[in-house]
């Protein structure tokens with residue numbers, strides 16, 4: 209009973225809570241028991257606050273849209289009173305004094321943010337191995353990575369140690385771990401969800417979004433979090449549709465799905481490519497129209513991203529100076545040494561690499577050659593998407609070129625790690641929305657019996673989440689990939 213309760217989707221749990229078949233306290237206890245049983249091996253959580261969660265569960269109003277539903281939160285989104293360390297030593301001991309707007313909205317809808325999930329330090333990475341604290345393992349194969357940077361959030365959802373989790377996506381960090389762990393990950397359009405209270409990595413790319421067991425759950429959470437926020441001037445003042453209802457009512461017949469030819473190039477694992485092609489065939493069978501489209505500037509995406517994201521990160525991370533919050537170097541002599549030693553001690557190697565790279569591309573001699581040109585190519589990439597979306601409602605492609613890789617396999621080679629995002633980063637550069645959903649399984653090369661999830665990615669125009677989720681839902685409703693659960697071995 210306990211473990212079956214923990215495996216419910218948010219939608220199913222909410223129905224049971226509302227019907228008073230289950231109390232919020234019982235749901236939380238089932239989840240806590242599951243975490244106890246499994247998280248020692250998985251290590252998806254940095255910390256949990258079950259005491260607070262129990263109190264919140266006792267007084268939860270189950271008539272609210274998420275009344276009594278516990279939610280896990282990536283360690284980069286502020287929850288008042290809880291640690292918000294971005295999996296970095298530099299924020300050791302820091303607790304958020306306020307709620308991010310996304311959290312405030314979830315709480316107002318009755319949700320209970322109870323746990324902090326592991327991540328790559330400051331969301332920089334694709335495997336969660338850059339966490340300063342612990343390795344999170346992939347629930348489908350404990351010798352593999354869960355993806356990143358929201359690897360903790362993906363792992364806990366896939367392992368049924370969370371009903372749903374929040375992640376953040378700057379270049380793929382919701383979608384890629386969702387793909388590697390076999391859950392649904394939604395990156396909303398830039399400006400759809402307030403970034404207030406999200407510790408900034410690259411402010412023009414970052415978005416908060418849900419990792420869930422189903423598309424319907426992603427729609428439910430998005431609907432609660434989305435909308436204009438006076439505390440984030442980049443949040444758009446556009447009406448928030450009832451995503452959950454839109455998803456239910458969507459008809460796939462006649463939807464046009466674009467196949468970007470640049471996304472099917474050499475280097476993709478053949479099993480991943482086969483799964484995506486099978487998904488395309490499935491859509492055709494459901495009555496969608498498949499059109500080939502071109503995104504000619506795709507080849508520049510990784511280079512452009514690692515200029516713009518590092519430039520913004522170098523400016524955003526300047527605030528961690530040992531004066532305001534977190535770690536402070538001991539016994540320093542003067543201000544400069546204080547800054548230098550605090551940052552040398554507090555940041556890990558990947559974060560340092562990016563601060564140096566970002567400072568370099570913004571320096572006066574190189575600004576025009578790198579940063580400015582990257583911004584121009586970014587515009588061309590956005591225009592590519594605009595042209596493609598004139599011909600179709602959504603694009604389909606792989607989320608990640610490969611299934612989950614082994615722990616340690618790519619840590620020595622930052623470039624190999626950066627290529628994990630080759631199919632996800634263009635969406636952030638263009639500000640559009642994207643979702644990864646379970647679309648098949650690959651056999652592991654070194655262990656033929658081992659099955660690893662494959663993610664299919666759908667990309668939609670900015671602020672077209674309704675249709676994007678509708679198209680994703682149509683696939684999910686007619687396939688059963690999302691119903692499989694890992695054996696946790």
Ligand code: GLN
Pocket residue numbers: 331332333334356357376377378379380381382409517629
């Ligand atoms: N993996 C990418 C990076 O390392 C994307 C990270 C993210 O989306 N936060 O920057």
